[in-house]
Amino acid sequence: GAVVSQHPSWVICKSGTSVKIECRSLDFQATTMFWYRQFPKQSLMLMATSNEGSKATYEQGVEKDKFLINHASLTLSTLTVTSAHPEDSSFYICSAQSGAHQETQYFGPGTRLLVL
Amino acid sequence: TQLLEQSPQFLSIQEGENLTVYCNSSSVFSSLQWYRQEPGEGPVLLVTVVTGGEVKKLKRLTFQFGDARKDSSLHITAAQPGDTGLYLCAGRGGGSNYKLTFGKGTLLTVNP
Numbered sequence: 535g536a537v538v539s540q541h542p543s544w545v546i547c548k549s550g551t552s553v554k555i556e557c558r559s560l561d562f563q564a565t566t567m568f569w570y571r572q573f574p575k576q577s578l579m580l581m582a583t584s585n586e587g588s589k590a591t592y593e594q595g596v597e598k599d600k601f602l603i604n605h606a607s608l609t610l611s612t613l614t615v616t617s618a619h620p621e622d623s624s625f626y627i628c629s630a631q632s633g634a635h636q637e638t639q640y641f642g643p644g645t646r647l648l649v650l
Numbered sequence: 651t652q653l654l655e656q657s658p659q660f661l662s663i664q665e666g667e668n669l670t671v672y673c674n675s676s677s678v679f680s681s682l683q684w685y686r687q688e689p690g691e692g693p694v695l696l697v698t699v700v701t702g703g704e705v706k707k708l709k710r711l712t713f714q715f716g717d718a719r720k721d722s723s724l725h726i727t728a729a730q731p732g733d734t735g736l737y738l739c740a741g742r743g744g745g746s747n748y749k750l751t752f753g754k755g756t757l758l759t760v761n762p
Contacts, residue, residue, distance in 0.1 A: 538692075566748055577656075577738060577755045578693070583748070627692050631748060638683070639750060641692035 536562050538630045540642035547618055548650055555613045555645045557628030563608035564630035568639060569601070572625040584611045618649040653677070654741055656753030664761050666728050671737055671756045674721040679741035682722045683750070684713055687736040696724075729760045 537560040547553050557567055566585050570578040582603050584590045590603035602614040611630075615622055625646055629639035655674045663669055673682070681700045685693035697706050699715035699722060706713045710733075712725040726733055736757050740750040 540692075568749070575736075575755075575757060577752045580749060580752075625690075629692075638695065638698060641685075641694070643692045644690065646690065 536630070536632070536638075536640040538564075538628065538640045538642040540628055540645050542645060543643065544646040544648075546648045546650065549619050550617055553615045553618055553647060555615075555626055555628075555647075557611045557613070557630065557642055559609045559630040559632075559640070562630075562632045564611075564632055565608065566631045567605060567611040568629045568631070569603060569611075569613050570627045570629070572627060572644075574625075578627060581613075615647065618647070620649045623647055623649045654739060654751055654753040656739055656756055658756060659754060660757050662759040662761065663729055665730055667760075669726050669729055669758070671724045671739075671758075672721070673723065673739035673741075673753050675741060676720065677741070677743075678719050679751075680719075680743060682715055682719070682739060682741045684722070684724055685738040685740065687738060687755075693738055729758075731760045731762050734758055734760050
């Protein structure tokens with residue numbers, strides 16, 4: 535089956551620093567990747583949609599200068615949380631969708647971010 | 651904006667009991683997916699339903715898509731502690747809208 539990985543799985547950083555999270559589709563090419571944020575015991579909130587070779591589309595209320603997304607290849611998308619603050623602490627999850635199976639999103643294992 | 655109402659939000663039952671989780675919307679979805687998520691992990695796809703009235707079974711789990719493709723249910727028979735987790739429904743709009751709209755989730759605890 536389709537496998538999506540994320541790196542790192544968890545990260546602790548100081549307030550004001552930037553953190554980069556990678557999302558990779560391991561055995562398929564992902565034309566579209568999605569970034570979600572999830573707070574404890576809550577559902578997933580879509581942050582942005584990332585298409586290979588073009589600018590990401592951000593959901594309302596998500597600061598594009600705060601959460602930089604780059605989808606440089608068909609197997610890699612990155613999310614950079616710039617100048618992180620404690621309120622950015624959350625569980626970040628990516629998903630990938632291939633052109634052949636557009637009905638299904640395959641989710642990564644998530645990245646736990648803790649900003650001190 | 652498409653919204654999905656999922657109920658109940660929390661459910662704690664004893665091993666062997668049956669349960670049903672509901673996912674309702676006023677919007678029509680081209681497909682609806684059910685996921686199960688364990689703490690600290692990403693959601694894992696259980697099933698995708700596409701056709702109105704469709705029923706799919708996955709061992710002790712039965713998924714149904716409403717005739718009008720606005721609602722869905724997940725029924726678990728003889729729940730086991732291993733079924734514990736967060737169950738999420740997610741609907742996809744039609745056409746080129748690939749985004750998923752997630753329900754708020756049902757946190758299920760099955761006690762031994």
